[in-house]
Amino acid sequence: MLVGLFLILLCCSDCLVLVSSLNDEGFVLLTLKQSISLDPDGAFSYWDSSNETPCSWNGVGCLNDIVVSVTIPKRNLYGFLPSSLGALSGLRHLNLRNNRLFGSLPFQLFSAQALQSLVLYGNSFSGFVPNGIGKLKYLQTLDLSQNLFNGSLPASIIQCSRLKTIDVSHNNFTGSLPHGFGTSFSYLEKLDLSFNTFDGSLPSDLGNLSSLQGTFDLSHNLFSGSIPSSLGNLPEKVYIDLSHNNLSGPIPQNGALMNRGPTAFIGNPGLCGSPLKSKCSSGTLSASSPSLLPFLPDDHSPGISGVYAEKTRGLSKSAVIAIVLGDVVGICLIGLLFSYCYSRACYPRTKDKMGHNSDKGKGRNECLCFRKDESESVSQNVEQYDLVPLDAQVGFDLDELLKASAFVIGKSGIGIVYKVVLEDGVTLAVRRLGEGGSQRFKEFQTEVEAIAKLRHSNLVTLRAYYWSVDEKLLIYEFIPNGNLATAIHGKPGTVSFTPLSWSARLKIMEGIAKGIVYLHEFSPKKYVHGDLKPNNILLTQNMEAKISDFGLARLANIAGGTPTLQSSRMASEKPLDPKQPKTVTSEIICSSSSNTGTCYQAPESLKVLKPSQKWDVYSYGMILLEMITGRFPLIQVSSSSEMDLVHWIQLCIEEQKPLSEVIDPHLIQDADKEEEFISILKIAMSCVHGSPERRPTMRHVSDAIERLSSSSSSSRN
Secondary structure, eight states, X not given: OHHHHHHHHHHHHHHHHHXXXXXXXXXXXXXXXXXXXXXXXXXXXXXXXXXXXXXXXXXXXXXXXXXXXXXOOSSOOEXXXXXXXXXXXXXXXXXXXXXXXXXXXXXXXXXXXXXXEEEOOSSEEEEOOOGGGGGOTTOOEEEOOSSEEEEOOOGGGGXXXXXXXXXXXXXXXXXXXXXXXXXXXXXXXXEEOOSSEEXXXXXXXXXXXXXXXXXXXXXXSEEEEXXXXXXXXXXXXXXXXXXXXXXEEEOOOSGGGTTOOGGGTTTOTEEESTTSSSOOOGGGSOTTOGGGSOOOOOTTSOOHHHHHHHXXXXXXXXXXXXXXXXXXXXXXXXXXXXXXXXXXXXXXXXXXXXXXXXXXXXXXXXXXXXXXXXXXHHHHHOSBOOOEEOSTTOOOOHHHHHHSEEEEEEEETTEEEEEEEOTTSOEEEEEEOOSOOGGGHHHHHHHHHXXXXXXXXXXXXXXXXXXXXXXXXXXXXXXXTOBHHHHHHOOTTOSOOOOOOXXXXXXXXHHHHHHHHIIIIISTTOOXXXXXXXXXXXEOXXXXXXXXXXXXXXXXXXXXXXXXXXXXXXXXXXXXXXXXXXXXXXXXXXXXXXXXXXXXXXXXXXXXXXXXXXXXHHHHHHHHHHHHHOOOSEEEOSSSOEEEHHHHHHHHHHTXXXXXXXXXXXXXXXXXXXXXXXXXXXXXXXXXXXXXGGSOOHHHHHHHHHHXXXXXXXXXX
């Protein structure tokens, strides 16, 4: 018995040694494991108390054996957050997103004053956010979105002056924003307060958030009052959303608030002015416009009340009778009008033997005057659609897309384009289209799915789309190296750039040609691009050309956008430069007064509404000329005259100017490629011929470029 007791004591002493070998931070983390009642994915299965430190545990990161991060996302954990985590003095990152955690945030958590990121979105936390959050002087990321938090934001949050991201969307927060909210966060890049019940007026100091890069979303709250004009001071590339509040008054037209689509302001019945359809009445105009204020009477003018009294002094008995009789007659006329409309338009409609509508017989009553508009009933059925993947490799959902960091990379008449970086590092390009056209979902769906089937190495891939009444999104693969316009001319505002080599230009020319040939000959609908230009030729890291925006104008039209239509182009009314060759047979559609994009459009587009493949051939020829000359499509030949690139080349040929004066100066170093330069010029000039019938097909052009590229490659080798 004594031997057995000794063995038991020996085992227990070994156990005590093993347990006591775990350091203090390990014991703190074990309280987190104990607070989790359900761990279906085994996130804590390797959290072993026999270790000396928790640094080897799943989800735990250490620096010099000190716990600096606890990251356990998407593991279906069910439980609460223990207050003991605040004892981790070196903790910098706590990420427990997309679990099933509940309860309140323990105020002791904010004793971990080294915290730099607190990410708890996608759980069921509730209650108030403790005022102790102000202790987190190093906090940069605060994401409490998609929980059940309530109460107002603590005033102490403005002490977290290093915050770069504040996302508390989809909660039950109430009250107004803390005083000084806009002036306290000089580093803030993203602010998302959407889908709460914040109220009060928008602080004017929000315009001081000059470091914003991605999102400024205050939508779906109860903010009231006018929109401060100071919001125009926000960076122009920021995605601003003030929709679905109780805001009122005119929308300021300055800075970042200009050129915004209506989706940024819809759902505020009191708002008026551009870009909304509701115009501002004189009573809602800003008092800062003195020219619109009524003149006040001076000392020599009769008082307003006196004038009104004179006009409303007692009415005679006959006048009162006349007014009453007039009202009765008016009511009778209105009644007769409604009765006539009903009798003419609300009747049973049937089909006669020939299949035509008949006014007689039994059938479904259909009141044309008062029936509910068909588009309205359809739009009610098409209220919301989820993200629709068009690619088998799409591994993200709408929630992840909306959570991602977004940066504006382009604006046009067909919406804004964002660079979107998902949490797992996947980068996408997202284009926002118009907010109207909800009754045309089926048409949009058919068109977008047809475009998604176009797969070629020189076409940008459409990966998914999203449709709702208020939002239409097209999600593309992201092409990282900018567009061809920037590669040729450099980025606006920068002095120096790395010019394209001749071999890179040939590679790009060949890629564009192959992409257009695919659209013209191998796509199911024999697509015509119709708007080919350097801005929508994107470049990969390996300088492969990727054509974008094909089919975009039609999609924007269906979605309710306002794309620039081909038929809206106008020829320049300026007289031709006297130096231009007399043999020119085409009309000039490119001038300083026209849209730059029209410089790439074929002359016949002024007269013919429907694009043809020969339009794309002309546009491709213009791109070749721009690439080989390094010049813009519109050339300033003197202080008072300008000439488009096609006519300038023709003039150079007539005047027999040396090739060195025609090609891009950056290509002078490739003087041994003179024959190739001339070959490309010949191909380009055949593409921009004034007569569409005399232009080659893209198949012939592509074959010629491919032969030239192969010959050039073999000569280099």
